[in-house]
Amino acid sequence: MSKKKKTQAEAVAVPSKIYDFCSKKKMILGIFIGVIVVLLVGLIARGVNFAIEFKGGTMLTYSYSGDVDTNAVKDTVKGVVNSNVNVRRGESLDDGGNQLIISFTSNEGLTVDRQTELTNALRTAFPDNAIELYDSNDVNPSSGREFLLKCMVAVIFAAVVIIIYIAFRFRNIGGWLAGLSSVVALLHDVLVAITTSVILGFEFNSNTVAVILTILGYSINNTIVIYDRIRENHALMPKAELHEVINLSNTQSLKRSIRTSITTVSTMFIITVVVLVTGYDSLLTFSVPLMMGLISGTYTSIFVAPVTWQWWMGKKSAKAKKA
Amino acid sequence: MKKIGKSTFFIVFALIALLSFSSIVGLDYQFGDVPKTYIKGVDDIRLGIDIKGGVDVTFAPADDYDAKENQLDSATAVIKTRLSSLGITDSEVYSDTKSDRIIVRFPWQAGETDFDPEAAVKELGETAELTFREGTSTGEDENGEPILPETIVISGADIDSASPMTQQDETTKEIEYVVSLKLKDTGTEKFAEATARLAGSDTPISIWMDNTMLSAPTVNNAITDGKAIITGNFTADSAKKLADQINSGALPFKMETKSFKTISPTMGEGSLDAIILAAAIAFIFIAVYMIFLYRLPGAVAVIALAGQVTGSIAFVTGWFGFMNGSTLTIPGIAGMILAVGMGVDANIITGERLKEELRAGKSLDSGIKTAYKKAFSAILDGNVTNVLIAIILMGAFGVPSSFFSKILNKTIFFMFGATAEGVVYSFGFTLLAGVILNFVMGVFAARLMLTSLSKFKCFRNRKLYGGDAE
Numbered sequence: 001m002s003k004k005k006k007t008q009a010e011a012v013a014v015p016s017k018i019y020d021f022c023s024k025k026k027m028i029l030g031i032f033i034g035v036i037v038v039l040l041v042g043l044i045a046r047g048v049n050f051a052i053e054f055k056g057g058t059m060l061t062y063s064y065s066g067d068v069d070t071n072a073v074k075d076t077v078k079g080v081v082n083s084n085v086n087v088r089r090g091e092s093l094d095d096g097g098n099q100l101i102i103s104f105t106s107n108e109g110l111t112v113d114r115q116t117e118l119t120n121a122l123r124t125a126f127p128d129n130a131i132e133l134y135d136s137n138d139v140n141p142s143s144g145r146e147f148l149l150k151c152m153v154a155v156i157f158a159a160v161v162i163i164i165y166i167a168f169r170f171r172n173i174g175g176w177l178a179g180l181s182s183v184v185a186l187l188h189d190v191l192v193a194i195t196t197s198v199i200l201g202f203e204f205n206s207n208t209v210a211v212i213l214t215i216l217g218y219s220i221n222n223t224i225v226i227y228d229r230i231r232e233n234h235a236l237m238p239k240a241e242l243h244e245v246i247n248l249s250n251t252q253s254l255k256r257s258i259r260t261s262i263t264t265v266s267t268m269f270i271i272t273v274v275v276l277v278t279g280y281d282s283l284l285t286f287s288v289p290l291m292m293g294l295i296s297g298t299y300t301s302i303f304v305a306p307v308t309w310q311w312w313m314g315k316k317s318a319k320a321k322k323a
Numbered sequence: 324m325k326k327i328g329k330s331t332f333f334i335v336f337a338l339i340a341l342l343s344f345s346s347i348v349g350l351d352y353q354f355g356d357v358p359k360t361y362i363k364g365v366d367d368i369r370l371g372i373d374i375k376g377g378v379d380v381t382f383a384p385a386d387d388y389d390a391k392e393n394q395l396d397s398a399t400a401v402i403k404t405r406l407s408s409l410g411i412t413d414s415e416v417y418s419d420t421k422s423d424r425i426i427v428r429f430p431w432q433a434g435e436t437d438f439d440p441e442a443a444v445k446e447l448g449e450t451a452e453l454t455f456r457e458g459t460s461t462g463e464d465e466n467g468e469p470i471l472p473e474t475i476v477i478s479g480a481d482i483d484s485a486s487p488m489t490q491q492d493e494t495t496k497e498i499e500y501v502v503s504l505k506l507k508d509t510g511t512e513k514f515a516e517a518t519a520r521l522a523g524s525d526t527p528i529s530i531w532m533d534n535t536m537l538s539a540p541t542v543n544n545a546i547t548d549g550k551a552i553i554t555g556n557f558t559a560d561s562a563k564k565l566a567d568q569i570n571s572g573a574l575p576f577k578m579e580t581k582s583f584k585t586i587s588p589t590m591g592e593g594s595l596d597a598i599i600l601a602a603a604i605a606f607i608f609i610a611v612y613m614i615f616l617y618r619l620p621g622a623v624a625v626i627a628l629a630g631q632v633t634g635s636i637a638f639v640t641g642w643f644g645f646m647n648g649s650t651l652t653i654p655g656i657a658g659m660i661l662a663v664g665m666g667v668d669a670n671i672i673t674g675e676r677l678k679e680e681l682r683a684g685k686s687l688d689s690g691i692k693t694a695y696k697k698a699f700s701a702i703l704d705g706n707v708t709n710v711l712i713a714i715i716l717m718g719a720f721g722v723p724s725s726f727f728s729k730i731l732n733k734t735i736f737f738m739f740g741a742t743a744e745g746v747v748y749s750f751g752f753t754l755l756a757g758v759i760l761n762f763v764m765g766v767f768a769a770r771l772m773l774t775s776l777s778k779f780k781c782f783r784n785r786k787l788y789g790g791d792a793e
Contacts (some may be wrong), residue, residue, distance in 0.1 A: 017465050045642065047738060053417065059426065061582075070587075089587040090379060099584055134546040135381065135582060137419040137426060143399050148743055152717045154747075158654045158712050165711065169704055207373075210654030214661045219713055221665055221705035225672060228701035256668075256675045263612060263671075267605040274601035278596045286653060292775055 018251045021303060022243040028303050030112070034248065035191050042198035049198075050105065051205035052148055054148055056141035057083075057105035060091070060115070061134040062122065063097050068129055076125045077102055080118045084203050099134060110138065124256055151209055155216060159183050162220055170227055173234050173242075174313050181309035182223040185300035193293035211286060215293040218264070221302035222257070229253045235292045242313055246306045254302070263299035265291055276278040330432075331775035335768050346637035363640035370430060371413040371652030371749070374595050376588040377430035378440050381581040382448055383423055390423045394575040395512040399425055401572045401745070405447055407721070408567035412745040412752075413650040417771055425578070428586060430650055444580060450533050452573040453479040455551075457517065459529045459539045476517040476528055481510025484729075485569035488553070488560035493791050500557035502566050511549035519545035530555075532565065590653065598656065606632070609667060617674040619787040620773055625671035627769040631666045631760045635659050638756035657748035658713075662757020665706060669765040673698040674789065681790030690790070695770045702766060706758050713758065716751035720744040758761065 002262045012250075050058070070087045077085045083105050090099040115136060122131050163179035190212055197208060229249035237245065268291035275283040349364020382402075384390050390398070397719045399418045402425060406414045415428040431440045457474040464470055482506045492499050505513055521528065529539040530553050538555035557565070580726065588594060609628070613621035636642075639651050649655065677694035685693065718727030719736055776782050 022332070030363045035780055053415070060416065061417075061584075086589070087324045088376075088589070089592075093378070093583045093585065095596065101586060128398070137381070137417070137424050138421050139417045139426075140395075140420045142396055143403075143418060150744075151747065152721065157719075158715045161711050161715065162708050165704075180410070202337060207411065207653050207657075208658040209747065210750050213654075213747070214657045217661045217709045217754065218664065220712075221668065224705045224708060225701045228704060232697070232700070246757055252679075253675075256671050259616065259675075260664075260671050263609050263667045264660075266608060267660065267664070270605045270608065271598075271601040274597055274604065278593075278597040278600070280591050280597045282590050283594065283653070286657070290657070320498040 006030055006245060012247065015251050018247050019254070021247055021250045022307055024303060025311060028307055031299075032188060032304070033194055035188065039198060040194040042195060046198060046201055049201060049203045050088070050205050051084070051144075052103050052105050052139055052141075053144035053206070054141055054204065055105045055144075056107075057103060057139050058110040059101065059103040059137045059139055060110075060118070061136070062100045062102065062119075063092075063132045063134045064126070064129040065101055065248060067131050068100065068126055072125070073102070073122070074119055077104065077118065080121050081106065081114075093163070094102060098244070100131075103139070110136070148209075153220065155212070158216065159186065160166060166227070170222055170231055173231055174309075174316075177310050177312045177316070178227055181305045181312065182220060182227070184308050185223055185297075185305035186216060186219045188300045189215045189293050189296040192296035193289040196289045196292040200288065202289065205285065207286040208289065211290045211293065214290060215297060218294060219297040219300065222260075222297050223305040225256070226250060226301050226306060243310050246310055250302055257298055257302055261294060264294050265298075268294060326780075327771060327774045329778045332772050335771050335775070336626060339626060339768065342637065343629060344631035344639075346640065346642050349429050349640075364641055365636060365640070367640050367723045368636070369413075369650045369743075370416060370595065371650050371655070372415045372428055372430045372455075373413075373589040373653050374585070374598070374651070375430060376586055376592070377583075378444075379426065379428045379584050379586040380444050380447070381583075382425045382427065382578040383581045385577040385579040386418055388423075388576045389652075390576055391437060392420050395423060395425070397572075398574050398576070398578070401574050402427060402447055404571040405568075407745065407748070408571055409443055411443070411650070412748050413652050424581065431585075441583075444583065448574075448578040448580060449568075450574045450577045451479075451571070452533055452571050453482065454531045455514070456529050456531060457521070458526050460536060469536065471531060471534070472529060477506065477510045477513050477643065479569060480573075481507055482569060483507045483510075485566040487557075487559070487566045499554065499606070500559055502553040502557065502562050502569070504553065504569070506549040506551065509633050513546070514549070514551065515545060515547040516548075518542050533566070533683060537565075539571065550595045576639045585783040613670065613674075617670075617677075617789055618672070619776065619782060620674045620677060620769075620789070623668075623769050623772045623776065624765075626772065627667055627670065627764040628663065630764040630768060631663060631757065632659075634760040634764065635662065635753060635757050638760075639753065649749055650745065651753075652746060654746050655753045656716055658750040658753030659757055661709070661762060662754055662779055665709065666761045666765040667757065668705070669698070669702045669761060673769070678789040681785055681788060687783065687785060687788065687790075690788070691770075691774055691777060695766075699766065702761075706761055709754060709758050713751045713755035717755065720747040720751070736742070752776070 050147065070089060074085050074087045074306050077087070081104050085102065085104045086099045091097070092099055115133070119131070119133055163176070163183060166179035166182055167175035169175070193211055193215055196202075196213075202208070226249060229252060230245055233245050233249050233252075234240075236280050271287040271293065272284065275281065275287060345362050345364075347365050349362050349367060391771040399416055401421075403414065403416050406416075406427070406429060411429045413430055415426075417426040418424070429440075429443075431438065453674065454471075455478070456472040457476055458472040460469040460471065462470050482770050485502055485504050488501050488503045490501050491496050491497070523543070524546050525541065527541045530537045537553055540554070553565070606628075610625045613628075613788065615621070622723070628767050632735040639649050639655070673694055676698045677690055680690040680694050681687070714727055715731070718731040721728050
């Protein structure tokens, strides 16, 4: 008991200026709708560039001699098949010969004509490398699709567990709605990352799955730090209105929010710059959507999660009053 | 709590330095021509195919067997599970229904000695069909292969789970390795019927893995509890291998290798150098930033973060003996970044709290104490949710015989096959490791170090902690 008395006695250090976050409902809704509109436009204009394991496609193996620039091969193949192409080098462990492994997505398998066309194009572009077709396979997307579906179920299940955990830990201040609001914020962040990926025409591959999972963890952590401050201030001043407590808590932890996101966003920015300078562009599909998701995560933890929560709580108490 | 003295800082610092040094450099010992690794260092990290490349194997059904589409799908799932049972947590598996091929890629670097890709490939292609049959082999066919008894009592499909165990031999009193089986309801019935019929007779029940007989015990009593034990000169390794094979399930057909080649990394050769360069720049930036913002607590945070990063590396290499290492992939690195980001966050939350407390007029000692206490509830909840996420992912996409997989795959993910996916598992693994280290380093070690340093006279100045001058 003595412990409790001590906390009660502590005065809340009120900052000189408290920002009014709760009055920004229209802006928050506007941005949310904006993200969805941009995503829809992107989906209609560009579509989703699924990787071969999710969409299916063709994998060709060519043997060659001498030296070949894989980027030049990539461009040649792209000119023929007109989709995302991945070229990797290989060395046969059976006979030691050099091989090129070319994979690209396609809606229906590769016809014999198209395959001949491609082989001829490669032979014309690299006449000195004795390019020969070694093996040809169509990739079946069924196991990749099951993987994506399982990922979605896993993420939804994780979201439910998070809602339950938050509902329990923040039960004194209307926990269920706090949990639901944190998932709204999370949805917002994931949409931002996916939108970035779609607009920039990036391939949707297993790294994209990792990006979404990282944002899931980061977004929830960010939201909880703010919730924690609200919980603490609510205990210190139980008579205050929820929106006052939210505005105060948000203002108090604003410095932390900004400073933490400077470190995480800069890390992704540094990776992006290094990748651009050194030329490993394939890592961009990882670093750029993640960076955008982290920026969104900071914004949603300050605005979307607490304000949605306050709005829901307000509706609930208005209903209770009417009844 | 014991009093934290001046020496605490040096003890904690030395421990972190020791962990960092050993997990990076490792400990090798050259005995004559035989190098022996006691502690695995950075060089021993297994890197994923996306970063370092690997081997590419094309399997096709043996003897021109015409596989159906659903058979190929189940074969793909079995191969994925076998890959993770073999400790290969990073892989790409593609199937081609037109030509009945399965293409498997997994990381391997030329010159790697403690992993034999050819043995792994051989094991992947085996049918691995476990059968219990009535009687023993009746001779050999023209190829020298044993002729299997015709009556099958139970097969792999009747088995719920297998696990390696030790038991004491009744006559010799020696400890021997065995594989214990738990049967499904269908298997329990069939097994009870057969054992009741054969109890006391001379006809044994022989146990086969493909064409190899493991043992042929005679039956003393009817077995109705759905439990069976396979004996047969196992070592710890071979018992585990057999249990893994049974748990991964049998392939619907035998497979042979069509082609076998090395393959360059998905991300391009040399992408690892780019990642290391970016990580180094980012760490230096964060270090300067933290020290600039929080001075002494900032410097302590940097030491703790270094401990967290090297600790994560230690988890991946398998430095901690009780845990197997993992393969480091891009998603694995994402898990590390997330955990380290949360570590930075923990230190920033505490640093800000300390400033607030000092500005509110608290003394240095009580300020440090309250700051850590108040910051902890936020750090706890944020990190616990991430532990939950990591466990869900590791369970859903890990080796099906592991504890969490069993629970999750039979409930939430019942409509999916219990396939292992290294990509997501690797993310969950590094995230879980990183979050655990966050509590050890970012909270516990940092608090010990800062409290200890604050006892020194030269560190009594409140300005060093972001407070106002006295």
